[in-house]
Amino acid sequence: MDEAKNEEGCLDRWKPAVAMVLVQISTTGMILLSKVVISDGMFIFSLLTYRSLFGALFILPFALFFESGAWKKLERNSLCWISINAFLGYAVPMGLYYYGLHDTTSSYSVIFLNLIPIATYILALIFRMETLGLCSLPGNMKIVGTLGCFGGTLLVSLYKGRVLHLWHAIIRKHQVKTEPSHVNQLHASLLLAGSCFTFACWYLLQSKVLKVYPYKYWSSMLTCLLGGLQTGVVAIILKRDEKSWHLGWDLQLLTVIYSVKRLTVLSV
Structure with missing residues (x-):
């Protein structure tokens, strides 16, 4: 019985981390596919x-x-918050992100997702939804994670390597522009940064939505x-x-x- 409880407790502790990994993997696949169809004229x-x-x-x-x-x-109040949630969490950030993705490459645009935790943490500190906690282990881990996201984003954005053509036989008829001009990349970077900032605002908004309407499936469906x-x-x-x-x-x-x-x- 004790071993079963320990295994169940271990699964509960790892469930959020596994869910976040699955989200990141699915996000990467979505960006790759979206880049192909957007560049193809959709x-x-x-x-x-x-x-x-x-x-x-x-x-x-x-x-x-x-x-x-x-x-x-x-209720009307809940529907109003869910409508704002859909606007800040889907319509605006995804519109900005996809237009930014159109003018740059998928490998460049995906690194901007690492800026979302940084912006979320900074906004949470500004609105006093989080504490800095320099003397605590969770606080230090948040700071290290934020610096890691920033360092990873900076490293990948500055690194120049070979262009890989994965699954070329499947998508070879879709002519994807792999080297955008500097003007387009600057414009795309601003759009991607705006998308990440809006996503950060959306993550903070989730706490309010869950308070007024604590039903995740209906909330997700309505969003x-x-x-x-x-x-x-x-x-x-x-x-x-x-x-x-x-x-x-x-x-x-x-x-x-x-x-x-x-x-x-x-x-x-």
């Missing part, structure tokens, strides 16, 4: 709309099964739904061409499905 906001609405449909059965009566407890509606409105305003909404049985559909899987990992 309209960014139609991609964001499809992946968000498909994600809402995919999460809905989990919400109905695990939190069957939670939708009755949804996806409202985020899809928001990006859909922007897509209609920017481009009313029917071809921009075309989705065939190709890499574009695979990217949308893979992105739905990532949204599910985040919600669980």
Whole structure:
């Protein structure tokens, strides 16, 4: 009995770390696929709309099964916070990130994700949601982790190596621009930095959303739904061409499905 309890306790302790690793792996795959389809001409906001609405449909059965009566407890105040959550956590940061990804490479854009923990920690200190804790082990670990993220980002951004062509036989017909100009890279860097800052604000906003509506599946489903509606409105305003909404049985559909899987990992 004691051994079983110890094993269960060990699994509970490692569960958050394993979940974060899975999120990072799925994020990397999403960025690679998104870069290919965006460079191939797919309209960014139609991609964001499809992946968000498909994600809402995919999460809905989990919400109905695990939190069957939670939708009755949804109030106007909760819906307002979830709408803000969708705007700051999906529509704005993903729009900025994908446009930044369009003007640079996937290997360059992915390193900006390491800036999110730094910005989150600094904002949490500013708003007194975290304490510096220089004399405690958790505080020192947060500082070391922040410096590690910054150092890793700086190292990868300055390192120049060979270009690797993985799975070239699969995506060889998609002509991806691998060396953007300096002007485009500066513009992309600003967009990516803005995306990371918005993501940091979104992480802080989660605590408020969970207080007003503590149901993660319904909250995730509504966030996806409202985020899809928001990006859909922007897509209609920017481009009313029917071809921009075309989705065939190709890499574009695979990217949308893979992105739905990532949204599910985040919600669980």
